[in-house]
Amino acid sequence: MSDFIYLASQSPRRSQLLDQIGVAHQLLLAGPDEDAESLEAVHGAEAPAVYVARVTGLKLDAAMQRLKGQGLPAAPVLCADTTVCLGREIFGKPVDQAHAVRMLQRLSGQSHRVLTAVAVQKASQREATVCESWVRFAPMSAAHIRAYVGTGEPMGKAGAYGVQGRAAAHILQIRGSYSGIMGLPLFETAALLRKLGVRF
Template sequence: MTAFIYLASQSPRRSQLLTQIGVEHQLLLPDPHEDAEALEAVHGREAPARYVQRVTALKLDAAVERLKAQGLPAAPVLCADTTVALGGEILGKPATAKDAALILQQLSGQTHRVLTAVAVQKGRQRVTALSESWVRFAAMTPAQIKAYVATGEPMGKAGAYGVQGRAASHIEQIRGSYSGIMGLPLFETAALLRQLGVRC
């Protein structure tokens, strides 16, 4: 059994979720010279599922190279990426408060998909999974959207909201994986880790 893994993610939520299932982990974050955001660029009319799996694979490639370059002890490396899709449209992270408000206007009163791809590599072996969930927002008034954006919570989050935060008061229904919507589907993640001999 492997004692610990590397988590190649800047998301504090993913770290908390791994801790929740008892997985010892160490952060393996991008160096300042790495352009991590460039990996998240959408290619044309890319399907959301294809997009999130491609981005996760690229992030894992970069993390595995980082591990080698830093000469760190060998251990499995985990990467994940989450995207929000309304129909076939990918709703990424808002760049500004105005962006966040526009995204939330689109989600208001609608059901959207949340897709989280997970990939883990140990040596030359790589295992992957995709979690798909559905979230329905109640209709939000302009004042409610403005108040939520003012909290700063939408920034840095796909779809401009965090399910575990204040947005929960506007979420009418969820189908699928709550932890997947947060950013790391625990059922799928635990299954992948067990395949690679990680205790969880």
């Protein structure tokens, strides 16, 4: 049994979501010598679910090496990755404001999928899952999109929006896991942690 886990994610939302279900955790973040962004590169015409599971597995591999290298106390390590996709097209994080505007123009008035992969490892045992949800945006005017992008909220977020932020004013319908759309599906995460004997 384990009383805490390591969260290998810079996302404050994932940390807040673990707090919400009472999972004690410490951050295990990539150092300046690690190229964490390169792990998120898309390989050819990869299916979104395959992509997000592969990236999460790579992040977990890197985190396990980090744990070993730093000589930290043993505990399960959790990684997650979220991707937004329209059909088979993967929407990553916008590189600049103009890119964020283009993404939101594509998502406006459309339903899209949000896929969040979660992987947890304790010693040699690894458990993983992918949670699929759907989000439908109402049609957004160019002025609405520019105003939203101007808040800075879309930067650093897959698909150029945060469901828990100001984008909610434009979201018509959600199907699936709200916490999964935020970045960590709590029901699925809890099930994985229980398999590894984490107490919470």
